[in-house]
Amino acid sequence: MTQHVPQFVNHRFNSLDINRLGLWLFLVSDASFFIALLSSRFFVVGTNTPEHVDQLLGLSLTILLLLSSLSAYKAEAAFEHGDIPGAKNMLLATIGMGILFVFGVGYEWHEAFKHFPPSTGFGTILFTLTGVHVTHVLTGVLTLGFVFFRIRNTTAIGDNQFAVEGAVKWWHFVDVAWVFIYPTLYLIR
Amino acid sequence: MTAGAIWVLLTIIAELSFTSLNIFGDAASEQGEFIDDAFVLLMLLAIPILTFVITMIGYVFFKFRAKGDELEDSAPTRTHTKWVGFWLIWTTVLCLVVIVHPGYTGLLEIRQTSAEEPDLTVNVTGRRWQWMYEYEGRGVQLLMKDDTLVLPNHSLIRFNITAEDQDVIHSFWIPAFRMKIDAVPGLTTYMDVNTTEIGHFNDDVNFRVQCAELCGKDHSLMFTRVEVVEPAEFEQWITNR
Amino acid sequence: MPLVRGAIYAVIGFVIGAGISLGITSITGEDSTEPLIVLGYVFAVIGWLMGVGMWRTWGRGWFGKPTENNPGGGWERYIRFNTDHKVIGIQYVVIFVVVFLLAGLLAMLIRVELADAGQNVMTSTNFNTTMSLHGIMMIAVAVAIMMGGFANYVLPLIIGAEDVAFPRVNALSFWVVPPVVVLLLLSPLFGGFDTGWTAYPPLATQTPIGGLLFELAFLTFGISSILGGLNFIATIITQRAPGMTWGRLPIFAWAVLAASVISLTATQWVAYGMLMIIFERIFNMVFFSPPGGNALLYEHVFWFYSHPAVYIMILPAFGAELEIISHFARKPLFAYRWVVRAFGLIVFLSFLVWAHHLFTSGMGDELHGPFMVLTELISIPTGIVFLSALGTLWRSKIRLKVPLLFAVGVVFNFTIGGLTGIFLADVATDIALQDTYFVVAHFHYTIMGGEIFGAFAAGYYWFPKITGRMYNETLGRIHFALMFIFFNITFLAMFIPGTVGMNRRIAEYPPEFEFMNLVTTIASIGLGLAFVPWVYNMLNSWIRGPKAPDNPWDAKTLEWQTSSPPPLENFEEMPTVTGDAYGYGDESVVHSVFGRRKGSAHPPVPAEGD
Numbered sequence A: 001m002t003q004h005v006p007q008f009v010n011h012r013f014n015s016l017d018i019n020r021l022g023l024w025l026f027l028v029s030d031a032s033f034f035i036a037l038l039s040s041r042f043f044v045v046g047t048n049t050p051e052h053v054d055q056l057l058g059l060s061l062t063i064l065l066l067l068s069s070l071s072a073y074k075a076e077a078a079f080e081h082g083d084i085p086g087a088k089n090m091l092l093a094t095i096g097m098g099i100l101f102v103f104g105v106g107y108e109w110h111e112a113f114k115h116f117p118p119s120t121g122f123g124t125i126l127f128t129l130t131g132v133h134v135t136h137v138l139t140g141v142l143t144l145g146f147v148f149f150r151i152r153n154t155t156a157i158g159d160n161q162f163a164v165e166g167a168v169k170w171w172h173f174v175d176v177a178w179v180f181i182y183p184t185l186y187l188i189r
Numbered sequence B: 001m002t003a004g005a006i007w008v009l010l011t012i013i014a015e016l017s018f019t020s021l022n023i024f025g026d027a028a029s030e031q032g033e034f035i036d037d038a039f040v041l042l043m044l045l046a047i048p049i050l051t052f053v054i055t056m057i058g059y060v061f062f063k064f065r066a067k068g069d070e071l072e073d074s075a076p077t078r079t080h081t082k083w084v085g086f087w088l089i090w091t092t093v094l095c096l097v098v099i100v101h102p103g104y105t106g107l108l109e110i111r112q113t114s115a116e117e118p119d120l121t122v123n124v125t126g127r128r129w130q131w132m133y134e135y136e137g138r139g140v141q142l143l144m145k146d147d148t149l150v151l152p153n154h155s156l157i158r159f160n161i162t163a164e165d166q167d168v169i170h171s172f173w174i175p176a177f178r179m180k181i182d183a184v185p186g187l188t189t190y191m192d193v194n195t196t197e198i199g200h201f202n203d204d205v206n207f208r209v210q211c212a213e214l215c216g217k218d219h220s221l222m223f224t225r226v227e228v229v230e231p232a233e234f235e236q237w238i239t240n241r
Numbered sequence C: 001m002p003l004v005r006g007a008i009y010a011v012i013g014f015v016i017g018a019g020i021s022l023g024i025t026s027i028t029g030e031d032s033t034e035p036l037i038v039l040g041y042v043f044a045v046i047g048w049l050m051g052v053g054m055w056r057t058w059g060r061g062w063f064g065k066p067t068e069n070n071p072g073g074g075w076e077r078y079i080r081f082n083t084d085h086k087v088i089g090i091q092y093v094v095i096f097v098v099v100f101l102l103a104g105l106l107a108m109l110i111r112v113e114l115a116d117a118g119q120n121v122m123t124s125t126n127f128n129t130t131m132s133l134h135g136i137m138m139i140a141v142a143v144a145i146m147m148g149g150f151a152n153y154v155l156p157l158i159i160g161a162e163d164v165a166f167p168r169v170n171a172l173s174f175w176v177v178p179p180v181v182v183l184l185l186l187s188p189l190f191g192g193f194d195t196g197w198t199a200y201p202p203l204a205t206q207t208p209i210g211g212l213l214f215e216l217a218f219l220t221f222g223i224s225s226i227l228g229g230l231n232f233i234a235t236i237i238t239q240r241a242p243g244m245t246w247g248r249l250p251i252f253a254w255a256v257l258a259a260s261v262i263s264l265t266a267t268q269w270v271a272y273g274m275l276m277i278i279f280e281r282i283f284n285m286v287f288f289s290p291p292g293g294n295a296l297l298y299e300h301v302f303w304f305y306s307h308p309a310v311y312i313m314i315l316p317a318f319g320a321e322l323e324i325i326s327h328f329a330r331k332p333l334f335a336y337r338w339v340v341r342a343f344g345l346i347v348f349l350s351f352l353v354w355a356h357h358l359f360t361s362g363m364g365d366e367l368h369g370p371f372m373v374l375t376e377l378i379s380i381p382t383g384i385v386f387l388s389a390l391g392t393l394w395r396s397k398i399r400l401k402v403p404l405l406f407a408v409g410v411v412f413n414f415t416i417g418g419l420t421g422i423f424l425a426d427v428a429t430d431i432a433l434q435d436t437y438f439v440v441a442h443f444h445y446t447i448m449g450g451e452i453f454g455a456f457a458a459g460y461y462w463f464p465k466i467t468g469r470m471y472n473e474t475l476g477r478i479h480f481a482l483m484f485i486f487f488n489i490t491f492l493a494m495f496i497p498g499t500v501g502m503n504r505r506i507a508e509y510p511p512e513f514e515f516m517n518l519v520t521t522i523a524s525i526g527l528g529l530a531f532v533p534w535v536y537n538m539l540n541s542w543i544r545g546p547k548a549p550d551n552p553w554d555a556k557t558l559e560w561q562t563s564s565p566p567p568l569e570n571f572e573e574m575p576t577v578t579g580d581a582y583g584y585g586d587e588s589v590v591h592s593v594f595g596r597r598k599g600s601a602h603p604p605v606p607a608e609g610d
């Protein structure tokens, strides 16, 4: 009856695997939050989108965020090849675009106050969706910044692999979330 | 065998004592009668399950005890395909039965009047902590907390229910009719009842409109007395107002 | 003293947060109190966490500085940020037992008020606050006592792990609980909240500050629950001992896994529900009030969490119940595989039934049918649990110890609780019964009769492992007898006023319902007194009970194969699992062998052969 099988060992998973799994689980959980957010849009204002939403701004924000995802990916790739300066440049670019995005949302809010303040149905949704999302962006910027300084003096890739990978994955997630928020907020009529 | 006999016996006793016990008075609407019947039916179906569990627990405690503190293993039965299959089948069948009746039949019963033209329409507005009524097309309004909501017997009555815009959620419940629906700010809900019995709050507390959704301080006192009278008497009352 | 430091840092945090908030509101010119509390609270929690030791054990590491880990034993480790899952388990159990007793005392107050029809001891506003506080505190107990408490202590042991996958996250999810408790206890001082534990807006957006504290508390509690669920899933996937295949996983671990899936995903929804209320309060948004908003939005979002949450409560209790029944009947768990499938099905269905709480809410009529059907379908997988429990007891050799008594109590009570759930799932009868005492009786039967009885079973069962001492069997039996009898009188009597027209959440009611309420009140006092022998037994045995052997129940699962209480990393020698845990009466099944030293290579592991 006894036969040799692949071992089910606690140490079959190294700490990198475990951290990855943890992050994925967290993303699943957070995705559930975004589903709640998105569905509330339809509940409160149906598919109405007022004329005054700034389509150009929405589109540019989306492009900006997609580009930043690309640079984040490049940073990770460079890091894996041991190219620390390259990785740092790309991180910096990502952070810069992230900050730009935050300012974009700030501008959007500024405009939104005129046409649909939070005390209107659409305003409620717009401020909540973008507000929650921009909070995620800020955490992303902070983590990336953190990674940026953490890998300053070291070439020890193993130590920081998850820090880089995790921060970048988090950033991708935040982008994907926006990819769903953008059409829900701007494009639906 | 013995366990089976005990179970049957217990079930018969429980069913008989339940049916001999008339827990709720008569419902005063057709919908309410259906609901009471549904409740009784579910009870009749639930009792054998409960007595089964009781019998099993009692029986195994009596029969299958280890002697003293002795440590003794049982025969290692891990599963029993037939019993599992049997269990799955009866639970599924029972489940499907209650889904059809009183489940779907109940849905039909409650909605069957929705396309009909009601004999009387009452528009109801809730606000903390009172109900306000307007008899549609009859020029009568009840705006005081102490008013009695008078309704005609043997009529189809439709309540259109809402709550004031800046108010909170209430629930419009007339226990005698067994029916309730929430009064939500910004939303109009409706509830149909076919009245079948006359009655008055003073004789039966269930003839009351009771708020059934927590709405703050005086939630428990948010009720209106209800009186169901014969249609002729009702017309009289309307003209007197 | 970490607690004192935590408190001081919390105050500092509050001042900082409040200051920032004041600065902002003085520019925008809005009302400043509620934003101040929210922001102050957020910073206070951060300060609190850092103060109790998170900074030293974790935070320093972010900045590349060395961290210190779990310094030494002694009782002090229980009042600081500690990453040992056994310490955290005990922390959870203790704090929630205290909350349980407090909430139980509130229940006594409720019952005294309801002893007769008129007003006795409280105004209706105070009654509403008391009732709501009882509800939310008990719900918190119910969500956390099995998952946070017993699962934390037992799960790593039962799967042969040294700790959970993320020990520091685990500590974090415990240490956000004290702020929750503090907020709830403070809320009566700030006007209380008269919304019930469900906190339906628009009412919830109009309560005094006490309501805001409740919403913040629920939100924080949600975070704890999410992180806990995440940790358990990762632990079960990655930390099993060699040979612990899925087919050998003890049923308790399966139950925790199932419940964790729910806490990981569904809890986000209640967080959003609370956030919406807070936003509506402090930013004047209009999620719920017309024009623009829709009050039903909250009900859907709230129940999308709170229905699955009832299975977060009951599933681990089922797991413990079946575990105990198998070990005390000394018979393999009947239909183990079917139970696992049933758990999976329950989790799946639990996400699809939330609107059975909304049958009378005015939601679209077309939703009634599907939600009724899906809800009633849940009785099929739940029935499997009963099949397994009864099938295990049949032809077994039962040892009637206190844990078994409580486990079988769960079977009995939950039959009543579950069957009355069917009455509520049926639209027609629910229209009559919704918001009456029938519902109150239903959920006390499921939560208290099911989960809390299960938690007591677990408490007695694992007491020797956790404390290293034996509880007093006679006192335990007295406790069980009193609790079982008075529980059933209290809540059986409650079905009747519900059926004949008494609604819930009221301080005053028509005198016609007085008799049954008096019966309930008297029985509930008996129920309260039932806990006196228990409290005495637990405290007394913990301090000076007789030393317990490592494996007093001769059970086969791994937690009993190490010392009582277990050493810091659980096992002196690492276990290798060679068979399932329920091989009673079958010599050929050996659950585990020891002898592997820590860190050594692993021997070949026998497959899961049948």
Ligand code: HEA
Pocket: B049, B090, B091, B092, B094, B095, C198, C310, C311, C313, C314, C356, C357, C375, C376, C378, C379, C380, C382, C383, C384, C386, C414, C415, C417, C418, C419, C421, C422, C424, C425, C426, C430, C433, C434, C435, C439, C442, C443, C446, C447, C450, C451
């Ligand atoms: C641990 C907690 C718990 C559990 C497990 C359950 C389990 C169930 N609950 Fe309950 N419920 C609550 C806690 C719980 N509930 C709470 C707290 C509330 C009120 C919240 C509030 O408003 O404050 C509530 C309210 C509630 C409502 C809303 C009532 C209303 O407000 O109008 C409904 C309606 O469908 C319902 C149904 C069910 C059903 C069908 C089950 C099923 O899972 C039960 C399944 C089990 C069985 C059926 C018994 C065993 C099965 C067999 C022996 C097999 C054979 C049986 C059949 C084939 C029928 N519950």
Ligand code: HEA
Pocket: C100, C101, C102, C103, C104, C105, C107, C108, C110, C111, C131, C132, C134, C135, C136, C138, C139, C141, C142, C195, C196, C197, C198, C440, C444, C447, C448, C452, C490, C504, C505, C506, C507, C524, C527, C528, C529, C531, C532, C535
């Ligand atoms: C875990 C869940 C749980 C538990 C265990 C209980 C336990 C009890 N509950 Fe509660 N209850 C709820 C969850 C729970 N409840 C919820 C969710 C609500 C809904 C709230 C809402 O509508 O929003 C509710 C509502 C509720 C109501 C309805 C209020 C209303 O609608 O107006 C009532 C009324 O009787 C009640 C009674 C009781 C009683 C008598 C007990 C008893 O079992 C309590 C037993 C007593 C004790 C446990 C304490 C006694 C101990 C001692 C005296 C020892 C000495 C003390 C120390 C050493 C400190 N509960």
Ligand code: CUA
Pocket: B126, B128, B129, B169, B170, B171, B211, B212, B213, B214, B215, B216, B218, B219, B220, B222
């Ligand atoms: Cu109105 Cu309760």
Ligand SMILES: [Cu+2]
Pocket: C306, C307, C310, C353, C354, C356, C357
């Ligand atoms: Cu539910």
